Amino acid sequence: MEISELDRKFNIIDGDTPINEHLSAHYKRSFAHYTVKDRLPVILTRIIDSLSREKEAIIAGYGEEAADDLKDVIGNISKLKYELQTDKKFKLLDGNDTDQEEWNAFLEALPDTHNSYFSAVWLHAECYMYRRVRSMFEETTTLREFDYFRRQKKDAFMGSLEAFQQLTEKFNEKRMVKTRDELRGLFRQLMRVNLWGNRIDLSISGGKIVSQCGDPFEALGNLEEYILADDTAAVWDCIATTDGNIIVDFVCDNAGYELFTDLCLADFLISHNLAAKVRFHVKMIPWFVSDVTPEDFRWTLDALKLSVTATLRDLGCRLSNYIETGHFELIEGEYFWTSPRDFCEMESVKPSVHRMLQQAHLVIFKGDLNYRKLLGDIKWDPTVPFVEAIRTFRPTNLCSLRTVKADWWRDCHQDVLKSSQRRIPSGWRVVNTVLFSLHSNRAALSGL
Numbered sequence: 001m002e003i004s005e006l007d008r009k010f011n012i013i014d015g016d017t018p019i020n021e022h023l024s025a026h027y028k029r030s031f032a033h034y035t036v037k038d039r040l041p042v043i044l045t046r047i048i049d050s051l052s053r054e055k056e057a058i059i060a061g062y063g064e065e066a067a068d069d070l071k072d073v074i075g076n077i078s079k080l081k082y083e084l085q086t087d088k089k090f091k092l093l094d095g096n097d098t099d100q101e102e103w104n105a106f107l108e109a110l111p112d113t114h115n116s117y118f119s120a121v122w123l124h125a126e127c128y129m130y131r132r133v134r135s136m137f138e139e140t141t142t143l144r145e146f147d148y149f150r151r152q153k154k155d156a157f158m159g160s161l162e163a164f165q166q167l168t169e170k171f172n173e174k175r176m177v178k179t180r181d182e183l184r185g186l187f188r189q190l191m192r193v194n195l196w197g198n199r200i201d202l203s204i205s206g207g208k209i210v211s212q213c214g215d216p217f218e219a220l221g222n223l224e225e226y227i228l229a230d231d232t233a234a235v236w237d238c239i240a241t242t243d244g245n246i247i248v249d250f251v252c253d254n255a256g257y258e259l260f261t262d263l264c265l266a267d268f269l270i271s272h273n274l275a276a277k278v279r280f281h282v283k284m285i286p287w288f289v290s291d292v293t294p295e296d297f298r299w300t301l302d303a304l305k306l307s308v309t310a311t312l313r314d315l316g317c318r319l320s321n322y323i324e325t326g327h328f329e330l331i332e333g334e335y336f337w338t339s340p341r342d343f344c345e346m347e348s349v350k351p352s353v354h355r356m357l358q359q360a361h362l363v364i365f366k367g368d369l370n371y372r373k374l375l376g377d378i379k380w381d382p383t384v385p386f387v388e389a390i391r392t393f394r395p396t397n398l399c400s401l402r403t404v405k406a407d408w409w410r411d412c413h414q415d416v417l418k419s420s421q422r423r424i425p426s427g428w429r430v431v432n433t434v435l436f437s438l439h440s441n442r443a444a445l446s447g448l
């Protein structure tokens, strides 16, 4: 079928998402369109490939019955790919997962004009695809607990070991800082290391293993010019002006190198008495390929503890000890993070999560997907300040740490935009361009 014929059939508009509209694959020249048309089918195909490749190992681990389950799942993923590529309406979810009813209520309430892959809000379409894959496994007898992205996450972790080592060594050298100024300087560096950590994401690479190579601290200087918006000073003030008896929350994104940098930043906060507790909110089901699940979190601490190098072993022991002492807390069991809801809906849809975030003095939202959820997946006018774009979402002080993977102009102030245009020709082609934004909610930080 000719592409134009397809476009006509799916009612695709030949243009980019208009300002103030929701991002959607409906607009042919948008990154959302490229994602739904090209990236998501590739991610589905990669799941099928890895299941076929690992078939024997899976059967060895999950029993003979897993062979039939694998066959069913592979067939169902192929069907899902067909549904996606032919823009079928979203189906209700089967199965008994905890969040199934909420998801179905959400799907049933979608207007008829926005409930298929190319017509829906991009956030909804993308989340729905990952959630459908999960239900296929949930319906099996043997593979309900199987994480079909785990192999890739582990491989990416292993590929980053050298960077972990370098980061920990540098961090150990610097840990002993004493003065407030030195502390602030180290915080600034760790925030940047953390921000860069978000580059390593296995969904943007289509599931291909990408790991952090080279010395992360050394790379910082060259990367500085790519930072679009930087409120580190406000974030530091927000933390450093307290008595340290505060909770800091991470709404986590990717496992592997990024989680490692989250743990380093959290370690810094605890070991310098800047926070009494750091909580990590993670996903309950395999999500956007590399997102952290409780199992990934525990596995990461264990792998560090068992590392061949003493530096990483010591770190692993210290971090695990923080769990024992309650300085770190893994928050699991919450399905809101894998719902299609944006964060503005949190207070009404899941007040318990909102109340929990309110206990924290600062919440750090990691990554591109969380950023999109903060902004409601809307293509904001670039001049709209972050604090307006997050609308009524005000649980506490907020910080968003994100490398820009989706539409990049939404968070730029005009002056930044102008200077970045020299480097970035247009729209979604910036997918491989490294850009950062480091946002805090200035209004919330100043106590509004």
Ligand SMILES: O=P(O)(O)OC[C@H]1O[C@](O)(CO)[C@@H](O)[C@@H]1O
Residues within 6 Å of the ligand: 035, 126, 198, 201, 203, 204, 253, 254, 288, 366, 367, 368, 369, 370, 372, 403, 405, 406
């Ligand atoms: O891991 P992160 O930072 O949330 O980014 C992942 C996501 O970024 C996007 O490319 C754009 O939002 C998604 O399509 C992708 O899967």
Ligand SMILES: [Mn+2]
Residues within 6 Å of the ligand: 201, 203, 253, 254, 288, 290, 291, 367, 369
């Ligand atoms: Mn992610």
